[in-house]
Amino acid sequence: MGKQAERSESTRAGLVAAARALFAERGYAAVGTPEVVERAGSSRGALYHQFKDKRDLFRAVYEQIQQEIVEAVAETLAAERAGDPLAALQAGLRTFLASCVEPERVRIMLVDAPAVLGWQDWRALDEKYGLGLVISGLQAGMDAGVLRRDLSTRPVALMVLSALGEAALFIANAADPDAARAETEPAVLALLDGLRV
Incomplete structure (x- = not known):
């Protein structure tokens, strides 16, 4: 350079x-x-x-935070994947939900981003950064024979990603984010349990 x-x-x-x-x-x-x-x-x-403008600057900030979360989740998946792929996926989801109680991330990612970027752009960026990891985690579970193989990976991954988005918004808008995370995490993990063979 x-x-x-x-x-x-x-x-x-x-x-x-x-x-x-x-x-x-x-x-x-x-x-x-x-x-x-x-x-x-x-x-x-x-x-x-x-x-281009302040919105473009905000988008760069948002993408930086998304990249940090993706890296943290990817590290979790990599550390856990050698054992049980389902446990790795669950650990990755927990890592994501843990990021939803950090005030900086909550304000930027969950309070401001949907309004500033617009719903479609916000969801598109969510897919850009999160979908690949969810697909990878699900595919590893399917390949290992612990998750159902009769379902198409992409639609299931989109549903899991949507559930995570809603869980994140629930946590962000709660008076007690830590309590909301504790309440939400079992529900999100239950979705994965429904995919077990």
């Missing part, structure tokens, strides 16, 4: 980090781009060179 590309990447990373902190503190609507630029120690020109 050349020096110009490195500077550009560094500027982008600084803007995303500043925006992420501000969006987490006060929410998308209460944050202006001048404030992001100031916190990042950057310029308005640099912001608009990297991003």
Whole structure:
């Protein structure tokens, strides 16, 4: 990577980090781009060179968080997969649900993202980042003979992903997110139990 590309990447990373902190503190609507630029120690020109607008910047923040969650879930799946593929899938789902009680992620991913990105874009990004992992986990269980093979993997994965999305919203909107997670987790895991051979 050349020096110009490195500077550009560094500027982008600084803007995303500043925006992420501000969006987490006060929410998308209460944050202006001048404030992001100031916190990042950057310029308005640099912001608009990297991003079309504030929504585009928010999308970059959202995708960064999605990538972090996907990495955490993938690590969980990889660590567990050597043993029982169903246990690995369950552990991956627990890892995801645990991320739904973190205030920064809740505000950005579950409170602001559906409104800022719009329902269709939000769901499309959810599929982009989460669907592959769910399909992989389900397929491993099917290949190992512990999950039903008579069902098509993609529709089942979409249903599991949708259930996780609803569980995440339930947790995010609860007065006590930790209690909501404890209440929701068995219900989500019960869906997987229904897929056992």
